[in-house]
Amino acid sequence: MGELMGSRKKDRCKKSKHKKHKRSGDAGEACEATKDRARAHFLDGNTGPWAKSLAAQDAQTPRSAQNENGADPAEDAAALPQGGTATITATRRGPDYSVPSSIDIVADPVLHALSTRRSISKVDPQTPNDSDLLEIIRSISSVADHKALRPWRFLIIRGDDRHRLGDALDEAAGVVRKPGETNTKPLRAELLLALVSSPVKHDKVPEWEQHATAAGAGHLLELALWQAGWGVMWRSGNLTNTEPVRRLHRLDDHELLMGWFYIGAVPERYRQRLTTSTRPLPKPEQFLDTL
Ligand SMILES: Cc1cc2nc3c(=O)[nH]c(=O)nc-3n(C[C@H](O)[C@H](O)[C@H](O)COP(=O)(O)O)c2cc1C
Structure with a gap:
């Protein structure tokens, strides 16, 4: 290998x-x-x-x-x-765990980051700048991608663009607000990254594989941001692929919006908690079997 x-x-x-x-x-x-x-x-x-x-x-x-x-x-x-x-x-034999593993998920920094990652629902206002984002994207562009079709992209949403997203969500939900009122959901972070899955027609790579690659990019983004010290939470919902929201993101018919990554600094109180508490991981046996 x-x-x-x-x-x-x-x-x-x-x-x-x-x-x-x-x-x-x-x-x-x-x-x-x-x-x-x-x-x-x-x-x-x-x-x-x-x-x-x-x-x-x-x-x-x-x-x-x-x-x-x-x-x-x-x-x-x-x-x-x-x-x-x-x-x-x-x-069916089931997995054979009789030989102990030599992999140490605490000592290995990458495996440790993988196993301790968590979503941060309330982030502070500081955000990575666009150059930081470019480096993060550079690092996650290694995502597994059949035939290297690159069927994904992220859109940066900051400042007033978050209000435009709020308006599109309102339009999709049929919500009419009083003058001066706004949908505050997209304001939960200063920076949102929208993930677009953009499959192409290919003889050997079905559409679902390309969506899987795009989703993989999303998960890698969360991990990369976590490792770089930023908080992030992936959010979507029933309105994500409605017409007004798709229009705002300039999606083509074949594309899918995979949701938004709400990004910011990890609040100090949360940092303190992270140093002392560890969330138990689910039992891994449930995810592994043989044919
Ligand atoms: C595609 C996708 C969409 C999600 N959408 C939402 C959402 O709209 N609201 C929400 O509370 N959590 C949503 N989640 C879950 C959170 O991002 C997060 O994974 C969950 O709160 C569990 O936290 P953890 O990542 O620390 O395990 C979504 C996750 C994925 C993968």
């Missing part, structure tokens, strides 16, 4: 060298640094032992004796009794 990733990155670095506009020395160094970091992560970092043991297993088992999932077909066949689909349920 490390080798595959490395070769892709290498190609990209090489390609950009041949572009007409010359890359600065800094960019070249950054590229080298990224490559080194990726190499260290896969070969020497926390994922190293895992990657190495997989590679060792691979070397021991001849390729021809493995099926697509790396499992030994002889072993699989022995586990399956004779008969058709009716017997398949009876052979």
Whole structure:
């Protein structure tokens, strides 16, 4: 796996060298640094032992004796009794937890951020600036994306644009307010990012996969903001894809609005609470099974 990733990155670095506009020395160094970091992560970092043991297993088992999932077909066949689909349920083995994991979700900073993330419903007025947002988007653009169709984008909503969103929500709900009154829902944060899922027609990539990629970008955005120290809450609702709201966001017919990310600073009182309390995670066994 490390080798595959490395070769892709290498190609990209090489390609950009041949572009007409010359890359600065800094960019070249950054590229080298990224490559080194990726190499260290896969070969020497926390994922190293895992990657190495997989590679060792691979070397021991001849390729021809493995099926697509790396499992030994002889072993699989022995586990399956004779008969058709009716017997398949009876052979369900369930996950095997007899070998303890070497993954430490507290020590690993990325896994720790993943497991401690939470939504912040009331955020303070400070927000990341647009350049910060660009860096966040840069980091999450690694989202899994079949055929790299890039079927997602975010729209920045600040200041008066939040009132325009309130008006569109009112229009959708048929709410008429007194002069001077306004829908305060979009005012719950100084910055909102609207997520648009924008699938394209593709022979091999159905629309639902592209919505899954867009949703993935949304989840990564939440994580990236959390890791960068910002509070965020993803909100949507029944009015999200109504005509007035879609019109405001300039959506094409095939596009879907996936909701808004309300972004701001984590209030001090909340910060204090975060340092002392940890919300228990759901039991992971419920999310994992075998066929
Ligand atoms: C697509 C999507 C839309 C959501 N819309 C709302 C919403 O409109 N209102 C709300 O209170 N929570 C909404 N949530 C849930 C919150 O963002 C949040 O996940 C939830 O309050 C649980 O908090 P946690 O993220 O800390 O576990 C939505 C979540 C997703 C993924």
